[in-house]
Amino acid sequence: MGKRIYNFNPGPAALPLSVLKEIQGEFLDFRGSGMSITEVSHRSTLFDEVINDAKLRVRRLLQFGDDHEVLFIQGGASLQFTMVPMNLLHDDQVADYVNTGAWSTKAIKEAQILNKQVRVSASSEDRDFTYIPKDISFNEAAAYVHITSNNTIRGTQWSSYPDTGSVPLVSDVSSDIMGRPMDLAPFGLIYAGAQKNLGPAGVTLVVIRKDLLERVPETLPVMLKYTTFATKNSMFNTPPCFAIYVVQLVLKWLEESIGGLPKMGEINKEKAALLYDYLDKSDFYWGTAAKEDRSIMNVTFRLTENTLEQTFIDRALENGLAGLKGHRSVGGCRASLYNAVGLEAVKALVSFMADFERRYG
Amino acid sequence: MGKRIYNFNPGPAALPLSVLKEIQGEFLDFRGSGMSITEVSHRSTLFDEVINDAKLRVRRLLQFGDDHEVLFIQGGASLQFTMVPMNLLHDDQVADYVNTGAWSTKAIKEAQILNKQVRVSASSEDRDFTYIPKDISFNEAAAYVHITSNNTIRGTQWSSYPDTGSVPLVSDVSSDIMGRPMDLAPFGLIYAGAQKNLGPAGVTLVVIRKDLLERVPETLPVMLKYTTFATKNSMFNTPPCFAIYVVQLVLKWLEESIGGLPKMGEINKEKAALLYDYLDKSDFYWGTAAKEDRSIMNVTFRLTENTLEQTFIDRALENGLAGLKGHRSVGGCRASLYNAVGLEAVKALVSFMADFERRYG
Numbered sequence: 001m002g003k004r005i006y007n008f009n010p011g012p013a014a015l016p017l018s019v020l021k022e023i024q025g026e027f028l029d030f031r032g033s034g035m036s037i038t039e040v041s042h043r044s045t046l047f048d049e050v051i052n053d054a055k056l057r058v059r060r061l062l063q064f065g066d067d068h069e070v071l072f073i074q075g076g077a078s079l080q081f082t083m084v085p086m087n088l089l090h091d092d093q094v095a096d097y098v099n100t101g102a103w104s105t106k107a108i109k110e111a112q113i114l115n116k117q118v119r120v121s122a123s124s125e126d127r128d129f130t131y132i133p134k135d136i137s138f139n140e141a142a143a144y145v146h147i148t149s150n151n152t153i154r155g156t157q158w159s160s161y162p163d164t165g166s167v168p169l170v171s172d173v174s175s176d177i178m179g180r181p182m183d184l185a186p187f188g189l190i191y192a193g194a195q196k197n198l199g200p201a202g203v204t205l206v207v208i209r210k211d212l213l214e215r216v217p218e219t220l221p222v223m224l225k226y227t228t229f230a231t232k233n234s235m236f237n238t239p240p241c242f243a244i245y246v247v248q249l250v251l252k253w254l255e256e257s258i259g260g261l262p263k264m265g266e267i268n269k270e271k272a273a274l275l276y277d278y279l280d281k282s283d284f285y286w287g288t289a290a291k292e293d294r295s296i297m298n299v300t301f302r303l304t305e306n307t308l309e310q311t312f313i314d315r316a317l318e319n320g321l322a323g324l325k326g327h328r329s330v331g332g333c334r335a336s337l338y339n340a341v342g343l344e345a346v347k348a349l350v351s352f353m354a355d356f357e358r359r360y361g
Numbered sequence: 362m363g364k365r366i367y368n369f370n371p372g373p374a375a376l377p378l379s380v381l382k383e384i385q386g387e388f389l390d391f392r393g394s395g396m397s398i399t400e401v402s403h404r405s406t407l408f409d410e411v412i413n414d415a416k417l418r419v420r421r422l423l424q425f426g427d428d429h430e431v432l433f434i435q436g437g438a439s440l441q442f443t444m445v446p447m448n449l450l451h452d453d454q455v456a457d458y459v460n461t462g463a464w465s466t467k468a469i470k471e472a473q474i475l476n477k478q479v480r481v482s483a484s485s486e487d488r489d490f491t492y493i494p495k496d497i498s499f500n501e502a503a504a505y506v507h508i509t510s511n512n513t514i515r516g517t518q519w520s521s522y523p524d525t526g527s528v529p530l531v532s533d534v535s536s537d538i539m540g541r542p543m544d545l546a547p548f549g550l551i552y553a554g555a556q557k558n559l560g561p562a563g564v565t566l567v568v569i570r571k572d573l574l575e576r577v578p579e580t581l582p583v584m585l586k587y588t589t590f591a592t593k594n595s596m597f598n599t600p601p602c603f604a605i606y607v608v609q610l611v612l613k614w615l616e617e618s619i620g621g622l623p624k625m626g627e628i629n630k631e632k633a634a635l636l637y638d639y640l641d642k643s644d645f646y647w648g649t650a651a652k653e654d655r656s657i658m659n660v661t662f663r664l665t666e667n668t669l670e671q672t673f674i675d676r677a678l679e680n681g682l683a684g685l686k687g688h689r690s691v692g693g694c695r696a697s698l699y700n701a702v703g704l705e706a707v708k709a710l711v712s713f714m715a716d717f718e719r720r721y722g
Contacts, residue, residue, distance in 0.1 A: 004395050005395030007396055009400065012400055027384065028365065028378075035370075039375055074435035075436055076435070076598045193599060203563070221447075222439065222443075223436055242563060242604070322395070
């Protein structure tokens with residue numbers, strides 16, 4: 001085996017090494033079946049145990065009861081951008097959306113493509129999405145309020161969720177789910193592409209409050225209805241078995257090796273603080289997000305001398321630190337510090353940054 | 362490592378052992394990157410090489426040129442049941458469907474859910490879908506003619522494709538793609554869930570003739586438009602990277618270890634003949650599909666003494682032969698002989714069947 005790298009990719013992203021080793025170890029013979037997990041029938045007891053355990057762990061980690069349902073769907077958050085309004089927003093209703101960046105913008109656009117009534121109740125576009133809007137007034141009659149809990153491109157995150165009264169919150173939580181404790185009470189639905197904090201690309205976790213299932217129109221295509229997934233244990237057709245299996249192992253790692261979300265949240269705060277503290281002390285680097293809205297998952301920064309950024313990214317990679325390039329739409333640098341990125345990786349990054357500053361500063 | 366089993370699962374199904382070993386070997390360090398394939402960015406050169414090589418191999422194996430496009434989509438064949446009419450069937454047009462079983466029936470139903478005009482031009486429902494309709498007259502003005510090339514539940518397969526003149530054929534080829542040579546000329550679109558002949562569950566291969574892309578309405582949700590996948594190299598959003606990677610390795614195995622589709626087709630014919638010949642000689646077992654329409658991929662059979670079937674399936678599993686239970690909707694037995702099921706597996710099955718017949722016959 002070659003040397004493992006410190007992986008700061010924005011997604012697909014680092015996975016826990018112990019999980020990867022477990023997958024590798026049983027890859028030719030899944031739990032004594034004589035088959036690979038990729039060859040096991042989804043209609044078998046073996047796979048039932050995988051998906052049911054994954055669902056149970058989601059329930060335990062996020063601490064919700066029987067009033068919510070756990071679904072596994074394909075297509076990523078981008079498919080949820082259309083499934084949410086298709087399922088939950090009737091033609092005579094309006095939904096509120098908060099626009100905090102490129103992903104929110106796409107969610108709004110997909111609702112509009114369906115000719116649904118969308119009201120953008122707040123936006124941080126005026127300052128390039130570098131902050132989270134405050135003191136928003138929501139429509140009390142809205143079908144739901146949609147937010148993006150963490151914004152990977154500009155590195156902002158809702159530190160607490162807005163009060164929407166009795167209107168259910170719907171959130172894209174792709175990039176910070178399970179990164180800290182979360183109270184699911186105000187949420188009607190959350191969705192998360194797995195490829196950041198949960199597992200590999202190819203499966204989307206959806207948690208929906210059961211009463212919202214009653215809104216789903218009967219007339220939708222079967223694969224685009226939340227009710228199909230809810231009534232068939234996410235196995236109306238063949239699910240993405242391998243991706244669900246890896247999610248199960250990652251959730252097990254979160255519970256049994258890390259010790260749950262309160263502990264994970266502390267570790268993530270410590271990791272982010274280490275890097276932000278360094279950025280704030282330096283004149284050579286600077287963080288691009290408003291301080292009070294900084295993400296603990298994606299730390300976006302620039303070099304004061306912009307022209308040095310490519311050299312910085314190249315030298316970092318040569319030193320075993322990968323994935324530090326900012327999103328192609330905004331440039332600059334970004335370190336994604338998802339759950340599986342250890343404190344030692346962040347220490348190595350800060351140490352490299354200090355060294356780079358000494359050489360080029 | 363435990364003992365590997367002979368795997369006759371209908372899907373997810375057997376994969377080539379050499380491919381599984383290759384995945385296992387590089388699982389912690391994908392091609393020297395210091396990351397697992399599950400951790401590699403889809404926006405990297407490393408992953409570009411994977412997806413582009415997979416596309417090139419599809420093109421080479423099916424021997425088509427620049428007039429067709431290769432797409433990788435999530436959601437399985439079931440999502441294609443709605444995407445096909447959504448993209449290719451305008452409201453003022455009609456499409457012909459041939460109903461050869463449960464999967465065709467679902468495809469028809471999904472088109473109807475969209476309020477599209479569907480004409481069932483032929484059906485084999487009168488004899489429980491145990492044969493393929495012949496001498497069908499198609500609507501010359503149809504937008505397309507939809508067929509299911511291989512029917513996993515009843516074990517039938519089109520031995521040659523119907524002549525639809527200038528009307529493009531659309532086919533669900535999930536369960537026999539790459540199982541034999543295929544002339545793509547009459548096809549406007551084919552789609553295949555990967556989990557039978559191509560790889561693990563979680564990705565669907567679509568090959569579309571480029572002129573059909575011009576039919577796609579602008580107003581569809583972005584993730585449900587073939588044009589999105591065609592213009593973005595199937596990476597508008599994060600694709601199911603691991604599943605595509607395994608497909609690439611399976612296609613490489615097909616080309617480099619098997620020797621391409623003519624050779625694969627010969628092997629598959631030989632495997633199927635071995636089992637069908639045995640069934641035909643026996644009074645203890647009988648094949649359920651019409652002889653001239655028998656599938657070389659899914660061999661469906663019954664025991665003359667129905668009550669022995671569960672014992673047969675149980676004893677088979679004890680003897681290292683898994684996945685022989687028929688589909689839950691029809692009962693009986695089924696051996697799926699996909700590409701990765703070797704001749705030695707079929708020999709072991711026939712030998713077990715003869716032994717079981719001696720004991721219980």
